[in-house]
Amino acid sequence: MLTSNTANLNAEPLLKPIQIGPIQIDTPLTLAPMDGMTNYAFRRLVREHSGSDCGLVCTELLSSNILTSADPRARHKFDWQAHEYPFAVQIFGNDPPKMAQAAKILVDAGAAIIDINMGCWVPKVARKGGGAGLLRDICTATSVVEAVVKAVDVPVTVKVRAGYTEGEPTAIPFARAAEDAGVKLIAVHWRFASQGFRPDPPNWDVIAEVKNAVRSIPVLGNGDIRTTADAQRMMTETGCDGVMIGRAATGHPWLFRHIAHLLRTGEVLPEPPIHIRAQAALDHARVMVETSDYGEERSVMELRGRLHQYFDEFIDTDPILADLRYQLVRVTRLDQIEALLHPLITMQFEEMAS
Ligand SMILES: Cc1cc2nc3c(=O)[nH]c(=O)nc-3n(C[C@H](O)[C@H](O)[C@H](O)COP(=O)(O)O)c2cc1C
Structure with missing residues:
Protein backbone atom coordinates (compact mmCIF):
# COMPACT_ATOMS: atom_id res chain seq x y z
CA MET A 1 0.00 0.00 0.00
CA GLY A 266 12.12 8.41 5.45
CA GLU A 267 12.03 4.64 5.92
CA VAL A 268 9.30 2.50 4.41
CA LEU A 269 8.09 -0.14 6.86
CA PRO A 270 7.50 -3.53 5.25
CA GLU A 271 3.90 -4.40 4.54
CA PRO A 272 2.59 -6.96 7.04
CA PRO A 273 2.81 -10.57 5.88
CA ILE A 274 -0.29 -12.73 5.44
CA HIS A 275 -0.17 -14.31 8.90
CA ILE A 276 -0.22 -10.88 10.60
CA ARG A 277 -3.14 -9.84 8.39
CA ALA A 278 -5.00 -13.05 9.19
CA GLN A 279 -4.36 -12.56 12.92
CA ALA A 280 -5.57 -8.96 12.70
CA ALA A 281 -8.76 -10.05 10.92
CA LEU A 282 -9.35 -12.71 13.55
CA ASP A 283 -8.68 -10.29 16.44
CA HIS A 284 -11.12 -7.87 14.85
CA ALA A 285 -13.82 -10.52 14.71
CA ARG A 286 -13.14 -11.81 18.23
CA VAL A 287 -13.20 -8.37 19.87
CA MET A 288 -16.29 -7.43 17.89
CA VAL A 289 -18.13 -10.54 19.10
CA GLU A 290 -16.88 -10.12 22.68
CA THR A 291 -17.78 -6.45 23.01
CA SER A 292 -20.74 -5.76 20.78
CA ASP A 293 -24.25 -5.76 22.23
CA TYR A 294 -25.53 -7.38 19.07
CA GLY A 295 -24.66 -10.97 19.91
CA GLU A 296 -22.45 -13.30 17.89
CA GLU A 297 -24.50 -13.87 14.77
CA ARG A 298 -25.35 -10.22 14.07
CA SER A 299 -21.78 -9.09 14.85
CA VAL A 300 -20.35 -11.69 12.47
CA MET A 301 -22.87 -10.79 9.76
CA GLU A 302 -21.96 -7.10 10.09
CA LEU A 303 -18.26 -7.77 9.83
CA ARG A 304 -18.04 -10.66 7.39
CA GLY A 305 -18.24 -8.51 4.26
CA ARG A 306 -15.25 -6.50 5.42
CA LEU A 307 -12.81 -9.15 6.64
CA HIS A 308 -11.36 -9.70 3.17
CA GLN A 309 -10.09 -6.10 3.28
CA TYR A 310 -7.16 -7.42 5.33
CA PHE A 311 -6.01 -9.27 2.20
CA ASP A 312 -7.30 -7.01 -0.57
CA GLU A 313 -3.92 -6.34 -2.17
CA PHE A 314 -3.46 -10.06 -2.87
CA ILE A 315 -6.94 -11.22 -3.76
CA ASP A 316 -6.67 -10.53 -7.49
CA THR A 317 -3.49 -12.55 -7.84
CA ASP A 318 -3.86 -15.29 -5.22
CA PRO A 319 -6.62 -17.85 -5.84
CA ILE A 320 -6.41 -19.14 -2.23
CA LEU A 321 -7.15 -15.67 -0.88
CA ALA A 322 -9.84 -15.12 -3.50
CA ASP A 323 -11.49 -18.31 -2.25
CA LEU A 324 -11.04 -17.15 1.34
CA ARG A 325 -13.02 -14.01 0.53
CA TYR A 326 -15.76 -16.12 -1.03
CA GLN A 327 -15.99 -18.17 2.15
CA LEU A 328 -15.62 -15.32 4.63
CA VAL A 329 -18.61 -13.44 3.27
CA ARG A 330 -20.79 -16.49 4.01
CA VAL A 331 -19.91 -17.15 7.66
CA THR A 332 -22.39 -16.68 10.48
CA ARG A 333 -20.32 -17.78 13.50
CA LEU A 334 -16.97 -16.88 15.02
CA ASP A 335 -15.71 -20.47 14.99
CA GLN A 336 -16.15 -20.50 11.20
CA ILE A 337 -13.94 -17.41 10.91
CA GLU A 338 -11.39 -19.05 13.20
CA ALA A 339 -11.39 -22.20 11.07
CA LEU A 340 -10.82 -20.17 7.89
CA LEU A 341 -8.08 -17.93 9.27
CA HIS A 342 -6.15 -20.35 11.50
CA PRO A 343 -4.44 -22.18 8.65
CA LEU A 344 -3.09 -18.86 7.35
CA ILE A 345 -1.81 -17.92 10.78
CA THR A 346 -0.16 -21.25 11.58
CA MET A 347 1.05 -21.98 8.04
CA GLN A 348 2.97 -18.74 8.04
CA PHE A 349 4.52 -19.41 11.42
CA GLU A 350 5.65 -22.84 10.26
CA GLU A 351 7.15 -21.29 7.13
CA MET A 352 9.00 -18.74 9.21
CA ALA A 353 10.32 -21.38 11.64
CA SER A 354 11.55 -23.70 8.93
C1 LIG B 1 -19.04 3.40 5.65
C2 LIG B 1 -18.80 4.85 6.01
C3 LIG B 1 -19.41 5.37 7.12
C4 LIG B 1 -19.20 6.71 7.46
N1 LIG B 1 -19.76 7.20 8.61
C5 LIG B 1 -19.46 8.47 9.01
C6 LIG B 1 -19.90 8.95 10.28
O1 LIG B 1 -20.53 8.24 11.08
N2 LIG B 1 -19.60 10.23 10.60
C7 LIG B 1 -18.87 11.06 9.75
O2 LIG B 1 -18.61 12.22 10.10
N3 LIG B 1 -18.43 10.61 8.56
C8 LIG B 1 -18.68 9.35 8.19
N4 LIG B 1 -18.16 8.86 7.03
C9 LIG B 1 -17.25 9.72 6.23
C10 LIG B 1 -15.79 9.50 6.67
O3 LIG B 1 -15.58 9.92 7.98
C11 LIG B 1 -14.81 10.25 5.76
O4 LIG B 1 -15.08 11.62 5.83
C12 LIG B 1 -14.92 9.81 4.32
O5 LIG B 1 -14.95 8.41 4.20
C13 LIG B 1 -13.74 10.35 3.48
O6 LIG B 1 -12.52 9.91 4.03
P1 LIG B 1 -11.72 8.65 3.44
O7 LIG B 1 -11.57 8.89 1.97
O8 LIG B 1 -10.41 8.64 4.17
O9 LIG B 1 -12.55 7.43 3.70
C14 LIG B 1 -18.37 7.54 6.66
C15 LIG B 1 -17.77 6.99 5.53
C16 LIG B 1 -17.96 5.66 5.20
C17 LIG B 1 -17.26 5.10 3.98
Missing part, protein backbone atom coordinates in the same frame (compact mmCIF):
# COMPACT_ATOMS: atom_id res chain seq x y z
CA LEU A 2 2.79 2.41 0.81
CA THR A 3 5.15 2.57 -2.07
CA SER A 4 6.65 5.98 -2.40
CA ASN A 5 9.19 7.50 -0.12
CA THR A 6 8.68 11.19 -0.54
CA ALA A 7 9.69 12.36 2.92
CA ASN A 8 12.05 15.32 2.80
CA LEU A 9 13.97 14.91 6.00
CA ASN A 10 15.62 18.35 5.77
CA ALA A 11 12.29 20.15 5.75
CA GLU A 12 10.50 21.14 8.92
CA PRO A 13 8.73 18.06 10.28
CA LEU A 14 5.19 17.77 9.00
CA LEU A 15 3.96 15.81 11.99
CA LYS A 16 3.82 18.37 14.75
CA PRO A 17 1.62 17.96 17.83
CA ILE A 18 -1.73 19.75 17.74
CA GLN A 19 -3.84 21.06 20.62
CA ILE A 20 -7.54 20.38 20.87
CA GLY A 21 -8.24 22.80 23.70
CA PRO A 22 -6.29 21.36 26.64
CA ILE A 23 -5.73 17.97 24.94
CA GLN A 24 -2.44 17.54 23.11
CA ILE A 25 -2.41 15.14 20.15
CA ASP A 26 1.21 14.22 19.45
CA THR A 27 0.65 12.72 16.01
CA PRO A 28 -1.97 14.52 13.90
CA LEU A 29 -3.06 11.42 11.99
CA THR A 30 -6.60 10.56 13.05
CA LEU A 31 -9.17 7.86 12.39
CA ALA A 32 -12.29 9.18 10.63
CA PRO A 33 -15.67 8.26 12.13
CA MET A 34 -17.38 5.59 10.02
CA ASP A 35 -20.85 4.31 10.76
CA GLY A 36 -20.86 0.52 11.04
CA MET A 37 -17.06 0.44 11.15
CA THR A 38 -15.39 2.53 13.84
CA ASN A 39 -16.91 0.67 16.75
CA TYR A 40 -14.81 -0.28 19.77
CA ALA A 41 -13.36 -3.41 18.12
CA PHE A 42 -11.93 -1.55 15.16
CA ARG A 43 -10.74 1.44 17.17
CA ARG A 44 -8.92 -0.95 19.51
CA LEU A 45 -7.33 -2.77 16.60
CA VAL A 46 -6.11 0.53 15.12
CA ARG A 47 -4.54 1.50 18.43
CA GLU A 48 -2.99 -1.98 18.83
CA HIS A 49 -1.38 -1.78 15.38
CA SER A 50 -0.63 1.95 15.17
CA GLY A 51 -0.34 2.97 18.86
CA SER A 52 -0.25 6.72 19.39
CA ASP A 53 0.62 7.22 15.70
CA CYS A 54 -3.15 7.25 15.38
CA GLY A 55 -3.46 10.40 17.47
CA LEU A 56 -7.23 10.43 17.81
CA VAL A 57 -10.08 8.02 17.23
CA CYS A 58 -13.78 8.81 16.94
CA THR A 59 -16.97 6.84 17.43
CA GLU A 60 -19.59 6.35 14.75
CA LEU A 61 -22.24 9.07 14.56
CA LEU A 62 -24.93 9.07 17.28
CA SER A 63 -28.32 10.70 16.83
CA SER A 64 -29.14 13.56 19.19
CA ASN A 65 -32.84 12.73 18.74
CA ILE A 66 -32.33 9.17 19.93
CA LEU A 67 -29.95 10.21 22.72
CA THR A 68 -32.45 12.64 24.16
CA SER A 69 -35.45 10.35 23.88
CA ALA A 70 -36.48 7.39 25.97
CA ASP A 71 -35.48 5.14 23.06
CA PRO A 72 -33.76 2.03 24.41
CA ARG A 73 -31.30 2.21 21.48
CA ALA A 74 -29.86 5.41 22.98
CA ARG A 75 -27.08 3.75 24.93
CA HIS A 76 -26.50 0.94 22.51
CA LYS A 77 -23.49 2.60 20.96
CA PHE A 78 -21.85 3.88 24.17
CA ASP A 79 -18.93 1.58 23.50
CA TRP A 80 -15.92 3.72 24.41
CA GLN A 81 -13.48 2.78 27.15
CA ALA A 82 -11.20 4.97 29.25
CA HIS A 83 -8.02 3.40 27.78
CA GLU A 84 -8.94 4.87 24.38
CA TYR A 85 -8.25 8.42 25.62
CA PRO A 86 -8.02 10.72 23.74
CA PHE A 87 -11.13 9.89 21.75
CA ALA A 88 -14.08 11.81 20.35
CA VAL A 89 -17.75 10.88 20.37
CA GLN A 90 -19.70 12.16 17.39
CA ILE A 91 -23.28 13.48 17.40
CA PHE A 92 -25.59 14.71 14.69
CA GLY A 93 -28.78 16.75 14.62
CA ASN A 94 -29.86 20.33 13.95
CA ASP A 95 -31.77 21.37 17.05
CA PRO A 96 -29.45 23.40 19.30
CA PRO A 97 -31.08 22.54 22.69
CA LYS A 98 -31.28 18.82 21.78
CA MET A 99 -27.69 18.77 20.57
CA ALA A 100 -26.61 20.47 23.81
CA GLN A 101 -28.54 17.95 25.88
CA ALA A 102 -27.13 15.04 23.88
CA ALA A 103 -23.58 16.35 24.30
CA LYS A 104 -24.09 16.60 28.08
CA ILE A 105 -25.33 13.00 28.21
CA LEU A 106 -22.22 11.85 26.34
CA VAL A 107 -19.82 13.82 28.51
CA ASP A 108 -21.49 12.39 31.63
CA ALA A 109 -20.86 8.97 30.08
CA GLY A 110 -17.15 9.76 29.68
CA ALA A 111 -16.73 11.38 26.25
CA ALA A 112 -13.37 13.20 26.14
CA ILE A 113 -14.20 15.31 23.07
CA ILE A 114 -17.55 15.98 21.39
CA ASP A 115 -17.45 16.02 17.60
CA ILE A 116 -20.36 17.51 15.68
CA ASN A 117 -21.17 15.82 12.38
CA MET A 118 -21.63 18.32 9.56
CA GLY A 119 -20.35 15.94 6.93
CA CYS A 120 -22.97 13.21 6.58
CA TRP A 121 -24.54 13.55 3.14
CA VAL A 122 -26.94 10.58 3.23
CA PRO A 123 -30.48 11.85 2.58
CA LYS A 124 -32.07 10.48 5.76
CA VAL A 125 -29.70 12.71 7.78
CA ALA A 126 -28.83 15.65 5.50
CA ARG A 127 -32.31 16.29 4.03
CA LYS A 128 -33.68 16.64 7.56
CA GLY A 129 -31.10 19.37 8.22
CA GLY A 130 -28.57 17.27 10.15
CA GLY A 131 -25.03 16.32 9.11
CA ALA A 132 -23.95 18.20 5.99
CA GLY A 133 -27.50 19.58 5.74
CA LEU A 134 -26.38 22.15 8.33
CA LEU A 135 -23.97 23.62 5.80
CA ARG A 136 -26.98 24.97 3.88
CA ASP A 137 -27.83 27.15 6.86
CA ILE A 138 -24.77 28.61 8.57
CA CYS A 139 -26.91 30.46 11.13
CA THR A 140 -28.40 27.24 12.48
CA ALA A 141 -25.03 25.50 12.21
CA THR A 142 -23.46 28.23 14.34
CA SER A 143 -26.30 28.08 16.86
CA VAL A 144 -25.80 24.32 17.19
CA VAL A 145 -22.10 24.80 17.82
CA GLU A 146 -22.68 27.60 20.33
CA ALA A 147 -25.23 25.52 22.25
CA VAL A 148 -22.95 22.47 22.42
CA VAL A 149 -19.87 24.48 23.42
CA LYS A 150 -21.85 26.17 26.19
CA ALA A 151 -23.26 22.88 27.46
CA VAL A 152 -20.05 20.90 28.00
CA ASP A 153 -16.67 21.39 29.59
CA VAL A 154 -14.76 19.20 27.13
CA PRO A 155 -13.42 20.37 23.74
CA VAL A 156 -15.93 20.49 20.88
CA THR A 157 -14.78 19.75 17.32
CA VAL A 158 -16.62 19.80 13.99
CA LYS A 159 -16.31 17.60 10.91
CA VAL A 160 -17.54 19.25 7.73
CA ARG A 161 -17.73 18.71 4.01
CA ALA A 162 -16.73 21.59 1.68
CA GLY A 163 -20.36 22.63 1.66
CA TYR A 164 -23.72 21.18 0.71
CA THR A 165 -24.19 22.22 -2.93
CA GLU A 166 -21.32 21.89 -5.37
CA GLY A 167 -19.65 25.24 -5.97
CA GLU A 168 -20.89 26.75 -2.67
CA PRO A 169 -18.09 26.16 -0.16
CA THR A 170 -19.98 27.27 2.93
CA ALA A 171 -17.49 25.41 5.12
CA ILE A 172 -15.13 28.38 4.71
CA PRO A 173 -17.23 31.14 6.32
CA PHE A 174 -18.63 28.60 8.78
CA ALA A 175 -15.13 27.64 9.97
CA ARG A 176 -14.41 31.12 11.27
CA ALA A 177 -17.85 31.35 12.92
CA ALA A 178 -17.29 27.97 14.54
CA GLU A 179 -13.90 29.05 15.89
CA ASP A 180 -15.45 32.23 17.28
CA ALA A 181 -18.10 30.06 18.94
CA GLY A 182 -15.40 28.03 20.71
CA VAL A 183 -14.79 25.02 18.44
CA LYS A 184 -11.29 23.62 18.99
CA LEU A 185 -10.65 21.74 15.72
CA ILE A 186 -12.20 21.40 12.28
CA ALA A 187 -11.84 18.40 9.98
CA VAL A 188 -12.67 19.05 6.31
CA HIS A 189 -13.64 16.42 3.76
CA TRP A 190 -12.95 18.18 0.42
CA ARG A 191 -16.10 16.90 -1.34
CA PHE A 192 -19.43 18.73 -1.27
CA ALA A 193 -22.32 16.75 0.18
CA SER A 194 -23.97 16.67 -3.25
CA GLN A 195 -20.93 14.76 -4.59
CA GLY A 196 -21.51 11.82 -2.25
CA PHE A 197 -18.39 9.70 -2.75
CA ARG A 198 -18.00 10.42 -6.47
CA PRO A 199 -14.44 9.85 -7.61
CA ASP A 200 -14.07 13.47 -8.77
CA PRO A 201 -10.72 15.27 -9.07
CA PRO A 202 -9.82 16.31 -5.52
CA ASN A 203 -10.62 19.88 -4.52
CA TRP A 204 -8.02 20.45 -1.84
CA ASP A 205 -8.28 24.24 -2.19
CA VAL A 206 -11.21 24.18 0.17
CA ILE A 207 -9.02 22.66 2.89
CA ALA A 208 -6.44 25.41 2.36
CA GLU A 209 -9.17 28.03 2.48
CA VAL A 210 -10.60 26.70 5.72
CA LYS A 211 -7.09 26.73 7.18
CA ASN A 212 -6.71 30.38 6.08
CA ALA A 213 -10.14 31.27 7.44
CA VAL A 214 -9.46 30.18 11.03
CA ARG A 215 -7.16 32.08 13.36
CA SER A 216 -5.47 29.43 15.45
CA ILE A 217 -7.37 26.15 15.75
CA PRO A 218 -6.00 23.07 13.96
CA VAL A 219 -7.53 21.95 10.68
CA LEU A 220 -7.43 18.33 9.50
CA GLY A 221 -7.71 17.43 5.83
CA ASN A 222 -9.80 14.44 4.83
CA GLY A 223 -10.80 12.53 1.73
CA ASP A 224 -9.14 9.73 -0.22
CA ILE A 225 -5.85 9.64 1.70
CA ARG A 226 -4.46 6.17 1.03
CA THR A 227 -0.68 6.49 1.19
CA THR A 228 2.03 8.38 2.97
CA ALA A 229 2.54 10.37 -0.22
CA ASP A 230 -1.13 11.43 -0.19
CA ALA A 231 -0.88 12.52 3.44
CA GLN A 232 2.33 14.41 2.88
CA ARG A 233 1.04 16.14 -0.24
CA MET A 234 -2.24 17.17 1.37
CA MET A 235 -0.42 18.65 4.36
CA THR A 236 2.18 20.43 2.23
CA GLU A 237 -0.20 21.76 -0.41
CA THR A 238 -3.02 22.89 1.87
CA GLY A 239 -1.15 23.80 5.05
CA CYS A 240 -3.52 21.61 7.06
CA ASP A 241 -2.21 20.49 10.45
CA GLY A 242 -2.92 16.81 10.02
CA VAL A 243 -5.03 14.32 8.15
CA MET A 244 -8.03 12.18 8.99
CA ILE A 245 -8.21 8.77 7.32
CA GLY A 246 -11.24 6.55 6.96
CA ARG A 247 -11.64 3.91 4.27
CA ALA A 248 -7.94 3.24 3.72
CA ALA A 249 -7.60 2.21 7.37
CA THR A 250 -10.19 -0.54 7.05
CA GLY A 251 -8.22 -3.76 6.76
CA HIS A 252 -5.05 -1.75 7.38
CA PRO A 253 -5.05 -0.75 11.06
CA TRP A 254 -1.24 -0.31 10.87
CA LEU A 255 -1.58 2.45 8.24
CA PHE A 256 -1.10 5.33 10.71
CA ARG A 257 2.15 3.79 12.04
CA HIS A 258 3.45 3.30 8.53
CA ILE A 259 2.64 6.87 7.49
CA ALA A 260 4.10 8.36 10.68
CA HIS A 261 7.26 6.25 10.40
CA LEU A 262 7.91 7.29 6.84
CA LEU A 263 7.22 10.95 7.51
CA ARG A 264 9.56 10.91 10.53
CA THR A 265 12.40 8.79 9.22
